[in-house]
Amino acid sequence: MTTALFIVVGSRGDTEPSLALIDALLRNHIFAHVHICLQSDYAHLVPPSPRLTVHLLPFSTKTFQKVMIKDYILTRLRCFFTRQPFDIVSFQLHCISAMVCDIVLPSLSSIQSVAAAHPPSLVLASSLAANLASTLADAHAVPAVVLNLQPNVPTSAYPNYMSSVANASLAATEIAHLQRHPASVQKESPAYRATYDYEFHSTSRPVVNKLRATLGLAPLSAEQLADVLYGRYPRVHVINSYPAQLVPPGKDWAPGVHHVPALADEYEPAGWDARKACPRVAEFLARGEKPVVVSFGSTTIQGFEKTLSRAILHGLKEAGVARAILLRRAHGDIGSHQLTKKAADGPWWAKKVREWATGMVNLAMWLVWLNPQAELLEDAANAGRDEELRAWAAEHMLECTEEPQYGWLLQRCAGLVCHGGAGTVFAGLKAGVPVVVAPILGDQFFWGSLVQELGLGAVAGPDLQRADCEAFAQAIKTVREQDVRERARAYAEEGHKMEKGSDVAAMLLGKIVASEEGKCLSDRTGQAVNREAYTYSR
Template identity: 30%
Template sequence: MRILIVGVGTRGDVAPYTGLGARLREAGHEVAVAAHEPYRHLVTEAGLDYLPLPGDPLSLLSISAFRHYGEQLVEGLAGLAGQRADLVLTGVAGTPACHVAEAMGVPSMGVHLQPIDPTGDFPPVMSVVHRSLGRWGNRRAARLAFEVPAAGPLVAGLSTRIRARLGLPPMPARALYLRRETMRWPVFHGFSPLVVPRPADWRTGLEVTGYWWPFRPPGWRRDPRLRDFLASGPKPVFVGFGSLAGTRAERYTELAVGALRAAGLRGVLQTGVRGQLSDDVLAVGDVPHDWLFPQVAAVAHHCGAGTTGIGLRTGVPAVAVPVKHDQPFWASRLTALGVAPAALPFRRLTSARLAAALTTVVTDPAYRRRAQSLAAGMAAEDGAAPVVAAVDRLSGAAR
């Protein structure tokens, strides 16, 4: 079976699909991943076929480029209809690719990194409102996100525009949602049920499988400078702000260095610069987190879904510094699980606040004990297996 995985977004939206794709390839399927150009190497290094999507999602970190990116995304997704595929798998940001599958005449499934379906357990994950609205309010608000086109220029009318571009009959957002629910459109969620238990009020077809870990190329070698730094003193802490780091690298680096100095800690930074900043601070580029995190005393990060998962997998206590989108949700889970103190929203972050939080998680052993206990439970999970099994069943039925 030829499988097309649509990974719209930044690095954290693509990397988990390299691991999932590699497992599907091992099961005997052909796998292609559609992603933006900056993440081509993630796909090809995993031995998967790469299909380009136009546009750079990092441009959305500035305020100006929403409409242009939306236009590029419509064209890029619609262009995938000309590819060969027997099944389309799509993440949250690439959900309009289900229309591409319809145009191709093939089935589709969701492979979501965030739990966006309506539930009373928590408010809409991608909303600007992060406090609970009560069980009824939480469900209603999440359903409205499906039924009412968003006000922003990027999302508003995206399904309508793609359907028109593909020559499919128009269908309002509410009708699309009702069709999705009536057909029990299958969605697999790539995070641990120990981190987010499957909501009891979810319908049939919505499954929580466990994490899909990014593929690490077998030829990867650690940087000797990083190896030597890690061996040269007490365990450092990690500070990284994900894709945001590249937008104001010097400012974020200055903030992190100030926090480390105030806390008296060594640090490995992933803040958009590189090099030995002092005897106690090393700034690095792209390093596999599953290799790095077990060697640090704590991780302070932006709470992207993937970084959150790898931090939990490696049993390291955290400092949550959420920025936007689903990040406040993952930050709240870290706090609820007892592996992090109260979150520090990025807009209110200072060196002093970051220093205090890092000191807390490094000196209080309870955070590490809870992180290690959770990691032990997650080690028994195989998040890719249910997806592979579902694809195999579909492949067998098609023969």
């Protein structure tokens, strides 16, 4: 009996594409059974099936958030005192390394117990768990597949957009040129390969090798750890899942790298019913014209909920949006309830105490987040404007904590305002909805720049924390323009002609498992890796 072990680590945006793939694997009878290891806070998303067993990982999303917040504060303080510039994208690479080393890799023992009890024919993993997958694959002599939900693999066509904000913008410019001029010769630059460095792999190497030693496996070099992620390690394949309409697959990717369309841009779990899962949203959608949706997924928004709530509501109001849905999340509870309320009448000293307390709280947040645009003291003018925004929201906007499926929701909407997570952007464009991106971390800057370059959306910048009222208003006005909406509709029509990403990936995995002794489709396992062609610069 063929069994797959799937290790899913990350956000909801990592979990739902993985579940879409598992659904296709079982539906197409690629595997008789799938064991999935995931975080407890996403276990409720797994549809019941006798052929699917859930195993909970010993950490949750909150564990990641604690590491990120701690690293963010320490990094900002270090940059403040050393006068060095702070780059949010390169910070994320450092943060991901800390998460992998401190949280993900130590979970090997619990996952190994699952693999020992249910020997897999294949080990799959989301990108954060790539080294876990390769280690288990070596221990059990089976193939492994790393599932990337974007094309972050070395190429000379564009720089690594995860290396800096500047490279995110440059990569978007280069890719947009390729998309607009497909017949032109693809520009290649060795300097772009140099943006893929070994820092991440060097940092995680001691932890990986310590875990490999517990299983009796030989240690790996930093270059071999890079090979795992970039499709050059024996028996390990990389699947990049994203729309080729946005980014063309790399012509110089290693043979072990494969491309499939996005997995979950239309995903709805088996048995999911909008009337039961999100009755308020379903009822609001049935009442009038298509609304604009505002959702920042699992993004952590702490310390600037009030300024962000004000900026978004002002932007929607100024752009002439008649109806909107704001999906509130526990990680960053934004909405009209965050806006300043007019101070109640009372003795003069009570007002002074309130002003002093508000000032101290905001000053503390300014010191923690080092946000130069934080308001140190709420004034009467803001309170008056906030009252107007609160009244507008009560009339035009639904604010709720329900969790509708994007594949169902967005095809019933007219626009999307989000953080720029890859899966969210893919779902919006697949539904023919232009996208406003207010990025805050890593690849979000790239996807925001790319949809803007391709005329499929706009960026509310410079980032989510500093985007002001006018930035959101201008971005929302841009995506409501006729030419942007027509381009988004044309993009969706073209996308619907393509095969379903989850089915394509399932068939590919079946071929990988069926290949003799776990060889790659290119029949490269056991042969020396051609590092002349695929090595990137230090």
